[in-house]
Amino acid sequence: MEIRTLRYFVAVAEELHFGRAAARLHMSQPPLSRAIKRLETDLGAALLLRSPAGVALTPAGATLLAEARALLDQAERVRARVATASTITVGILGDGSDRGAVRLAAAYRQRHPGIEVRIRETDLTDPTCGLRAGLVDIALTRGPFDETGLVVCGLRADPVGAVLRADDPLARRDSLEPADLAGRRWFQFPDGTDVLWRSYWNGGEPREGPVVRAVQECVQAVLWNGTVGMSPLGHELPGELAVVPLTDMVPSRVVVAWKEGDTNPLIRSFVEIARAAYHD
Template structure:
């Protein structure tokens, strides 16, 4: 029973869908199905119930899932401890600037408890690079927000947070219960510099071309609104400075908090980071960029 096959099994158990599991593992579905069938032959029992309505774990599969997770976690810890003994255990984590999400603090606590000997290097980036240096090879893993160019990356959603229009507190919209994008069509918005990821720029501009001052950082966004009366988007529950207000945007999709890393990277420190990030964000509901 190989560790690789167990990782395949856990992916299918997590997704309960062979196609999604294959995409997550960056492989085609037929070899994944063959590997699971071989594992079932080794175990001597079916691990999944397959039906037109979907895939579910059998009782035997549920038992194996718990044991497989523990075994894979132990294997990862072994690799990390050996790397730490050799003085090579380190991970570089990218963050978007001005992150005050309590989930990030929970993640830091959990990661330090799990890997006390690992050096965690932090690279904080501004709003011009939502991958926090992943595409440039400057970080191992990024805690950030979508959307952005995911070419060559693996991205897992952690949470979806509602957004609102950021305006001055004396703006006519400030007292509204909600607002639609069409009502902001004639307003000036803050923009990101030329060359910023198009998908990222488009999302934070409400999906339409805009005109307005160019900003790079969250604080610059706030100042652009305060000084110029521009409008922009922010997380609905993001704490705001005096003089600013946030009005819920009812026709804008939520902002996705995500963890991303290089496609195919098998570093156990990254795998552990992703697992702990999923748990940390699942346990809390508030986030801010």
């Protein structure tokens, strides 16, 4: 018995009419009738009672209908599991030109040439990149954030600096302390954003300022309004902006994160390759 033939039989058994079943299967009626006849011959039992009014299930047909439905459901589950085993969805936050991420992509592609890697880029309101919502298998992101229920592996620590307009008097300084920026407006993330994440990017202090969600919105807030923000050192920014190193600030960690208990071997391999890529 082929899966396709069982699907044909289920359609006829549920419609109790060859014409309607053929329309449902997007095929003509004669080959459908022949397929069911071959199935009956293979099984050595009549499955349907045919009459001008339509068809009815025999006891053997009713038994096969229940078994066929279970087999088709199992086939769908197998297909879904196989598809999952050959795909990994990665959430990414931040600078897509990060050299570590570029090396990671090349190394993962070399190690797993047959795996489809799906990328989901997220804005700055979700440091887990959709991990908690089940939208991704693993996140390549930055900390800190609430790690409850997650496994987090550090890859690199980047010093951070204050982002200012280039004509800001403080932009000429070699370094700044968070206290130097007291009273200045900082860009803010929306209410509901991870508390640890919001606090870190506000320099650990309560701040006021425009609400932003994306990197470009942060840049424009500084350009248009003279708003202050933070950025890892080394990120490319427009010439009209300056980044002055901030002392007494914990570096921004690049991390990979995944859900506790997830045993997907593609995740384990991703973490192993990421560690090597970010330490080259």
